[in-house]
Amino acid sequence: MAALRRSKFPKDFIWGVATSAYQTEGAHNKDGKGPSIWDTFTNNSHFKHPHNNEATDFYNTYKEDILKIKHLNLTAFRFSISWSRIFPDGIGDTNPKGIAFYHDVIKTCEEHHIEPWVTLYHWDLPQHLENLGGWTNRDIISWFSNYVDFCTKEFSTVKHWMVLNEPMSFIGLGYFMGIHAPGKKGLKHFLPAAHHATLCQAEGGRIIRKNCPNAQIGTTFSCSYVTPKNRLILNVRAAKRIDALLNRFFIEPALGLGYPYDAFLGLNRIEKFFKPGDEQRMVFDFDFIGIQYYFRIVAEHRILPLILHAGEIPATKRNVKVNNMGMEVLPKGLYKMLKKFSSYKGVNAIYITESGICLDDEIIKGKIKDRERIKYIKNTLKTTQKALNKGFKIRGFFHWTLIDNFEWADGYRPRFGLIYNDFKTQKRTFKQSALWLQSFLKS
Template sequence: MKSKHFPKSFKWGVTISSYQNEGAYNTHGKGPSIWDTFTNRKSFKKGNGNTATDFYSNYKTDLDHVKALHLDSFRFSLSWSRIFPEGVGEVNPEGVAFYHDVIDYALKIGIEPWVTLYHWDLPQALQDQGGWTNRDILGWFEAYVNFCTKEYGLKVKTWIILNEPMSFIGLGYFMGMHAPEKKRLKNFLPAAHHATLCQSLGGRLVRKNVENAIIGTTFSCSYVRPLNRRVIHKKAAVRIDALLNRFFIEPALGMGYPIDAFAGLDFMSKYIKPGDEDLMPFDFDFIGVQYYFKIVAKFSLLPPILFATEVPAEKRNVKINAMNLEIYPKGLYKMLEQFNTYSGVKDIYITESGVCFEDDIEDGKIQDKNRINYFKKTFKYTLKAIENKIPVKGYFIWTLVDNFEWAEGTKPRFGIIHTDFNTQKRTIKKSGLWLKSFLSKRK
């Protein structure tokens, strides 16, 4: 397999996010986000994103690396609280100017900017009013998206509305593992429904404000298999698949929530107001698939309603990454197949895929053989999908530089470029050099 085997129009990009990379958490008028609050509390022991990779100061260096590695697209997110410090109201001109600078420099060196409007860092001022559980977020989000699309829409043509709604809602408003540390269905259900509405609301605003816009949204997904052939485990896998892989895409396609999978989702009706079902769908130009690991499901009495749980990868004698999740590149192909079964899906982009390992340093160099093998396999399955008429139009690597990996801190390293968090020195890993060689042959 060589890069020239891919269509000439195929996009090769890399993805970062505002909180994980920018740093400058209280600089030039930026307001606090829920992640600033979460990581700066005394009980959190894995560091914070106050500096992160200091993209705020190093954006030209990082974009130069994107260009040098022969990538053509750069996906990044806007920090809502850098633009609106209080979430709504007064605009922060220095925050607005920063993103103009990033976009302008990307365009100057021939890199296409892709903007993600929301990548998890909700302004703390809005969380103080209930955050995603408060239906008022529809108005807050509308004002934010309306401003951003009018401000940057002449320069940016590809827009992503939400990054992985199941991740930030499930981990932040049900399991309490991520900011803002909320738990229980009473938080999850309204937050999930409001995210569904905002997903399509954002799409409609981009369509209205940006001429010739290409609009998408992204979904986290995991390839789910039952523990064995027993019916109870098969049904458990169906429920987990519905929650992780179907929950947000099906409403966007006009199919409603996947209540067929398990009765517990009927509780959503409490939060669905008259007219909402007409507001949930949007005709996206593409969807983003974000794949990292496989899940093996089994029946369990806990949690209730779902009655299913995951069998930990470290107990299954499989290859795992630095976060103890199963490495299963073929699962990417399986998920591309699954999303392609929806008649409403047009184009598909792999908007994130990557793997984290501890650095393999030999003779002072980062060898990175495992990450190279991962990319070789996922690129192979991506090409197989294209050959089988699945409309995959691009692959965005997670991520450019080792960054602040949310609740896991800086230990998991996903970057194709090593970050020394003490000095902010960047060193291209062997995986980055391999990628550069791979992409150089497509010309």
């Protein structure tokens, strides 16, 4: 493989960093913002990290944080809009101060020649809409359409839009396993929520196309490299089912291929929630897709859960390298995912819209030592370079994340940031990895 140098990547390759509203903004109830499902979920007594999510405070520090992006020689900033900061109840009246905040964020990016890449939905559904059934209620298609229509008209200078962030994550973890907001469990929640998210994914794309005809429109998918425990046919089939769930479920309907019924006996139960014309409504020709890869899954056959009949062997029990969330660190798995998604007819371009690693950073004399993160980034970029050399349709890379933040159900312990955040004082310090990336992008 050729040496890792910035000059070896295409001149128009996009280099960026990614964040999300709920994980970074704080100000959960300030200036007219309404509550989201994560505000509710994280303050429930059963949640192991109860808080009000004020520990990153991007809402008040966005100008200095965006300037740090410029200092790192990055040219794109992916962030999300908080639905309940725009519409406090998800529908009805808008919030002028919330609207002004995102105008200021976009303006600040443009002043520093940083391209804003905006995600419309990154998991923080307004609580009022959840009270009405949330993603299990088909009315969410009209609720979401209204929100997308407003945002894309209001922030019409934005040239890169992403509709949903990782639908399998927020539907699977929130409406099937119950370990993310809103904490619902079971197929009776998962199947309607998944179908409605699929429809919103495409409908959001159509609305953006109408309102911003010159914009690039995408959506993002979580993905995992899935391998079977061994060659036993039951485990091989289990791996195929998990692969279909995690890597095929949401992209294939958008491409006109429908849901992956071939891998799931019983998945056709989802058709209970279809209405005439839904097969066509699920389809949209995205300009790009974002893929977000973090870890490999080793699968084995299990009786439960029903339909899936498969489970993951925890990385902590497999004698492999793990991050401090217990996920296997395997950058070369990204190549498998790039190859898989590039092979789809209809995928026009791919951006790696999230890639990162959480570590227990070492602080020595005020410096943040994170050599393992540097190693991870190098290996990830080498894998990306290999895929580019093979002709895969990769157009850019966004590191997750800019600043240590709130990592959903795992709270504040996992640190993914290029910048160390002292959560008590809000002091930001560039880690070694940030300085390495700054130097790499300058070369």
